Amino acid sequence: xxxxxxxxxxxxxxxxxxxxxxxxxxxxxxxxxxxxxxxxxxxxxxxxxxxxxxxxxxxxxxxxxxxxxxxxxxxxxxxxxxxxxxxxxxxxxxxxxxxxxxxxxxxxxxxxxxxxxxxxxxxxxxxxxxxxxxxxxxxxxxxxxxxxxxxxxxxxxxxxxxxxxxxxxxxxxxxxxxxxxxxxxxxxxxxxxxxxxxxxxxxxxxxxxxxxx
Numbered sequence: 556x557x558x559x560x561x562x563x564x565x566x567x568x569x570x571x572x573x574x575x576x577x578x579x580x581x582x583x584x585x586x587x588x589x590x591x592x593x594x595x596x597x598x599x600x601x602x603x604x605x606x607x608x609x610x611x612x613x614x615x616x617x618x619x620x621x622x623x624x625x626x627x628x629x630x631x632x633x634x635x636x637x638x639x640x641x642x643x644x645x646x647x648x649x650x651x652x653x654x655x656x657x658x659x660x661x662x663x664x665x666x667x668x669x670x671x672x673x674x675x676x677x678x679x680x681x682x683x684x685x686x687x688x689x690x691x692x693x694x695x696x697x698x699x700x701x702x703x704x705x706x707x708x709x710x711x712x713x714x715x716x717x718x719x720x721x722x723x724x725x726x727x728x729x730x731x732x733x734x735x736x737x738x739x740x741x742x743x744x745x746x747x748x749x750x751x752x753x754x755x756x757x758x759x760x761x762x763x764x765x766x767x768x
Contacts (some may be wrong), residue, residue, distance in 0.1 A: 590658045597650040670760045
């Protein structure tokens, strides 16, 4: 039982050594908590973007970056990167808008609606990021098979030796394992961070429903 629950319990008691809280006072406490949670969702999303942008910056000039440049992916990567950044910035805008809307809410019904909107926004944000991993992996494999001279040579050699099916099986199995690991790590991060914040937000939503009942 958190502090808000204790205060609500005191509010409902007919006699208490603490001053009873009014409906508006409890509502303002829920509003303040919800606003703080949504603000942290916005801040963490910005920090997450900065982290991945920093990783990409650090990879420049490395052997991995050199291999990517050798594949001549600019014609594809630049438009995809622009679209991805636009989508991510749009999510930032939504997170900020949700924060401002909740902060300025003046009744419980609207606050409940804004909480639901925030939950949906986070859900779509997580789905977009996870889907981006699958799309990026599929694109990388396609270009490696069709443009990486070293990879093409291995495929040709495997075809000559009659091991082409085995090589493809190894590639597919390796990709699946790497995807499972990458998605699991990212999903765990989202569950620990955004999931925790959303559970608290959902708790506030239930408190509002109970308050309105």
